[in-house]
Amino acid sequence: MAKLLWIAFDANDAAPGASFARAIGASFDLLQLTGEPAMDVGAERVLSAGLAEIPNADALAKALAGQAGGYTHIGAVSAMRSKDVLARLAGLLDAAMVTDAIAAESPTSFKRPMVAGSIIATVEVLSEPVVLTVRPAGFAKTERGGSSPVSPIQIDGAGKTKRIGVSARGGQRPDLTQAKVIVSGGRPLKDAQTFESVIGGFADALGGAAGATRAAVDSGIAANELQVGQTGKIVAPDLYIAAGISGSTQHMAGIKDSKVIVAINKDPDAPIFDFADYGLVADLFEAIPAIREKLGK
Amino acid sequence: MKILVPIKRVVDPFAKVKPLPDGSGIDTTGLKFEINPFDEIAVEEAVRLKEKDPSIEIIAVSIGGPETEEQLRKALAMGADKALLVETTDPLDSTVVAAELAALVKELQPDIILMGKQATDDDNNQAGQMLAAKLDWPQATFAAKIERADGSLKVTRETDTGDETLELSLPCVVTTDLRLNEPRYIALPGIIKARSKPLEKRSRLTQATPKTRITKIEAPAARQAGRKVGSVDELVSALREKGVL
Numbered sequence: 001m002a003k004l005l006w007i008a009f010d011a012n013d014a015a016p017g018a019s020f021a022r023a024i025g026a027s028f029d030l031l032q033l034t035g036e037p038a039m040d041v042g043a044e045r046v047l048s049a050g051l052a053e054i055p056n057a058d059a060l061a062k063a064l065a066g067q068a069g070g071y072t073h074i075g076a077v078s079a080m081r082s083k084d085v086l087a088r089l090a091g092l093l094d095a096a097m098v099t100d101a102i103a104a105e106s107p108t109s110f111k112r113p114m115v116a117g118s119i120i121a122t123v124e125v126l127s128e129p130v131v132l133t134v135r136p137a138g139f140a141k142t143e144r145g146g147s148s149p150v151s152p153i154q155i156d157g158a159g160k161t162k163r164i165g166v167s168a169r170g171g172q173r174p175d176l177t178q179a180k181v182i183v184s185g186g187r188p189l190k191d192a193q194t195f196e197s198v199i200g201g202f203a204d205a206l207g208g209a210a211g212a213t214r215a216a217v218d219s220g221i222a223a224n225e226l227q228v229g230q231t232g233k234i235v236a237p238d239l240y241i242a243a244g245i246s247g248s249t250q251h252m253a254g255i256k257d258s259k260v261i262v263a264i265n266k267d268p269d270a271p272i273f274d275f276a277d278y279g280l281v282a283d284l285f286e287a288i289p290a291i292r293e294k295l296g297k
Numbered sequence: 298m299k300i301l302v303p304i305k306r307v308v309d310p311f312a313k314v315k316p317l318p319d320g321s322g323i324d325t326t327g328l329k330f331e332i333n334p335f336d337e338i339a340v341e342e343a344v345r346l347k348e349k350d351p352s353i354e355i356i357a358v359s360i361g362g363p364e365t366e367e368q369l370r371k372a373l374a375m376g377a378d379k380a381l382l383v384e385t386t387d388p389l390d391s392t393v394v395a396a397e398l399a400a401l402v403k404e405l406q407p408d409i410i411l412m413g414k415q416a417t418d419d420d421n422n423q424a425g426q427m428l429a430a431k432l433d434w435p436q437a438t439f440a441a442k443i444e445r446a447d448g449s450l451k452v453t454r455e456t457d458t459g460d461e462t463l464e465l466s467l468p469c470v471v472t473t474d475l476r477l478n479e480p481r482y483i484a485l486p487g488i489i490k491a492r493s494k495p496l497e498k499r500s501r502l503t504q505a506t507p508k509t510r511i512t513k514i515e516a517p518a519a520r521q522a523g524r525k526v527g528s529v530d531e532l533v534s535a536l537r538e539k540g541v542l
Contacts, residue, residue, distance in 0.1 A: 091430025096508030277523035
């Protein structure tokens with residue numbers, strides 16, 4: 001019988017654990033590292049660490065290894081923080097690992113993207129336990145309800161590395177991986193100020209998040225953590241508006257689970273028009289203000 | 298000071314790859330192979346550290362078939378001092394790579410291991426962290442900036458929400474992200490010149506076997522192409538109709 005330990009780095013990470021557990025037919029315990037313990041996602045029990053911040057990978061992996069006994073699967077939502085820690089955990093447990101699972105064929109066989117999303121591989125796991133990072137968009141949401149028992153656990157955050165500086169930029173906008181609406185821009189946004197006013201402004205008007213292509217990030221137009229795509233954030237909003245984005249394979253791999261994709265691009269032959277639900281051949285600097293005017297926002 | 302740079306031979310990261318018709322693998326017909334771009338960034342960073350401190354010795358290492366020599370030669374041309382090829386045609390996954398590298402590290406005793414955060418073929422993002430775990434060394438993944446201090450490294454790493462800077466005592470494992478540097482261009486004469494640098498071949502050090510196996514390779518499901526709209530008005534109406542605005 002499969003038994004999953006689901007590691008939630010914050011409160012938003014909890015519910016995808018229920019979806020993944022159902023997909024592999026497992027019961028699951030939820031280990032909540034920060035934030036309020038989610039008692040209503042159907043976990044057999046919730047272990048609440050109540051941390052103020054996520055410890056460095058060496059300390060956290062060691063602490064998690066101490067909790068991992070008796071589980072066939074140990075998983076978390078795919079993100080930079082989970083890849084940092086869970087791959088180290090797999091090393092400590094001498095476990096198999098599957099990164100970025102998008103579907104479960106069975107408790108020991110998973111689909112995942114490779115080569116910047118241009119290939120989907122089915123990976124068979126040959127040993128137990130298996131450590132996974134999971135992309136929630138591939139798994140159907142479960143109903144919330146009920147009340148799981150919560151018990152506190154102690155996670156020792158002290159390790160070999162020292163965190164000596166943090167520059168979180170975040171701001172007021174919703175997190176890209178949680179946002180219902182995302183407005184993204186590419187290199188045509190020219191500079192950071194233009195990006196912020198045109199893309200950021202439109203995102204704010206829609207109550208959404210701002211995203212960017214790798215090209216825009218590399219040329220200093222947008223901050224690193226805004227990068228959407230296979231090597232950046234994988235997103236799945238209800239509405240993804242791509243402005244001045246041609247549609248590279250690696251960018252499309254990061255947005256393909258969006259419900260509705262809108263492309264605004266001057267170039268009628270831009271590859272993104274082959275993916276977008278709605279394509280508007282137009283200059284984004286004219287189209288975006290026109291849309292905002294039409295919406296009265 | 299010794300820096301070990303593990304590199305992987307990968308299919309051309311800028312080529313559009315397709316599955317073989319029978320789903321047994323990736324069709325590499327006519328495609329070239331390169332150093333994994335993130336590993337190339339690691340080689341570049343090691344060479345930059347050596348430019349500031351010539352006493353540093355850089356060893357590039359790879360695990361793979363004889364053809365992998367090509368990528369190790371390139372690392373030598375970029376400035377690595379010597380190369381080591383663990384020659385094998387055995388199936389490998391990250392757990393095997395980490396086990397082999399850990400065994401090599403015991404012998405070579407590097408102070409720093411610099412490697413790509415992931416390979417652009419399998420996109421796993423596992424080997425560096427697994428290796429750090431096996432060695433019980435500190436790690437910094439997704440490095441965007443590396444500074445040497447006395448007996449330690451200061452590594453600024455990219456995170457989901459911004460940057461953070463870690464101080465790591467040596468020895469340690471650092472995995473490189475895109476924005477750490479731009480690797481130098483190596484012209485053919487440089488690669489030929491590097492032929493005089495030592496490249497040692499040896500067999501595997503462990504009997505580790507893979508814990509995962511790829512059973513099928515396929516193309517992703519195509520997203521249904523939508524339609525072009527003629528105007529902003531038409532776009533806004535369509536989005537309202539869909540209930541997303």
